[in-house]
Amino acid sequence: MEQPEEREREALPATIRAFSQRLYRDPRYLLVDRIERFGRERIAFIEAYTILSPTGEVRGQALLSQEYTRRGRPDGERPYGEESLLDHYLQSRGGETIELSEDELAALRDESWQYYVRRNFSFLLEDYYQAREDAEHNLGIWNLIERSGASDAAKWSSLRWWPWIERDRAIAQAMWDLEQGDADHAATELYRAQRAIEQFEQQHAERYAEEGDDNQDLCAHMRQHVSALVELLRRDRDLPVSLEERLDDAAARGDRAEMDRLRGEMIRRAVDPGIEE
Numbered sequence: 001m002e003q004p005e006e007r008e009r010e011a012l013p014a015t016i017r018a019f020s021q022r023l024y025r026d027p028r029y030l031l032v033d034r035i036e037r038f039g040r041e042r043i044a045f046i047e048a049y050t051i052l053s054p055t056g057e058v059r060g061q062a063l064l065s066q067e068y069t070r071r072g073r074p075d076g077e078r079p080y081g082e083e084s085l086l087d088h089y090l091q092s093r094g095g096e097t098i099e100l101s102e103d104e105l106a107a108l109r110d111e112s113w114q115y116y117v118r119r120n121f122s123f124l125l126e127d128y129y130q131a132r133e134d135a136e137h138n139l140g141i142w143n144l145i146e147r148s149g150a151s152d153a154a155k156w157s158s159l160r161w162w163p164w165i166e167r168d169r170a171i172a173q174a175m176w177d178l179e180q181g182d183a184d185h186a187a188t189e190l191y192r193a194q195r196a197i198e199q200f201e202q203q204h205a206e207r208y209a210e211e212g213d214d215n216q217d218l219c220a221h222m223r224q225h226v227s228a229l230v231e232l233l234r235r236d237r238d239l240p241v242s243l244e245e246r247l248d249d250a251a252a253r254g255d256r257a258e259m260d261r262l263r264g265e266m267i268r269r270a271v272d273p274g275i276e277e
Contacts, residue, residue: 009179013236017126019229020175024123030063031124034070041070043121068121070130074114085111086140100148108145109158112138119168128175135169156207160218163197167222171229178237184269187242190230195248197223243269 032044049062068074073084082088085108089098100108115134122131142165145158170193177186201208201219208218233239243266250258 010181012175012178013232015232015236016175016229019232020123020126020171023171023225024120026117026120029117029120031121032065034125035067037067040076042067043070043118043125045121068114068118070127073111074118084137086137086144089144090140098144098148100145100150102154105145105148105150105154105158108141112141112158119172123168123172128172128179132169132172132176135165135172138165139169160204160207160211163200163219163222166193166197166200167226169193170226174229174233178233183237183239184242186233187230187240188244190226190233190239191242191245194223194226194230195244197226 028048030046030048032046035042035044044065044067046063047066049064051059051062053059069076073079079085080088080092082091089100089108093099115137119131119134119138122128122134139162142159142162145155148155170189173189174186177183177189197219201223230239243262247259247262247266250262
């Protein structure tokens with residue numbers, strides 16, 4: 001997606017920014033700063049490497065200086081002449097089922113990791129537009145693997161992380177919306193994410209249970225993070241309750257009149273996004 005034109009952004013409350021900084025600070029990566037190199041803006045960081053012996057014993061840790069580009073594939077490479085491996089597979093392989101070898105799956109996982117790391121840096125740099133783009137890129141990889149002909153076990157090693165990616169996409173989108181003055185859309189995105197993660201958890205409960213307590217709690221943790229942000233935003237930014245949440249609440253109460261009213265309001269807003277209730 002093309003970078004939108006710069007416009008004056010609405011400042012987010014300090015509590016919201018602090019929440020984002022805590023949530024996206026990864027101890028494996030130390031952000032240095034943005035720099036200009038070879039005519040391109042880059043993110044400079046230090047990555048901690050664990051040094052293992054041939055038998056797997058931890059021997060120490062090394063700190064390596066790294067850089068990622070701000071736009072395009074993080075490492076600046078253009079695999080097969082495309083912007084990314086995802087773009088390459090989407091361009092070159094049509095049809096409902098895409099065959100991916102173990103090496104191709106590994107390469108896609110490596111690419112998704114790059115976008116994950118840069119996504120965290122984008123949150124720390126308060127570049128919510130880029131954070132959203134990088135999350136959507138990894139959701140694209142998720143969709144590609146999900147419809148591939150790989151085995152269920154090979155797929156699940158990547159697909160199990162969907163709640164994490166969706167959490168980040170929704171938070172980045174909401175933060176971007178709030179900076180653009182669209183609190184209603186921010187509320188809708190955050191509510192949809194909580195609901196979608198809950199549904200994903202229910203669908204794959206047995207798989208998560210097989211992996212142990214830590215993995216079983218992944219979906220719950222992702223929902224809790226989104227819920228905590230919603231509470232902060234309602235307290236410090238007057239985030240409204242989305243129409244979808246109000247509709248679900250009315251349905252739970254069996255209030256048909258309110259359900260009809262809310263559906264009508266949603267249709268009116270879809271026709272004219274600028275309309276007020």
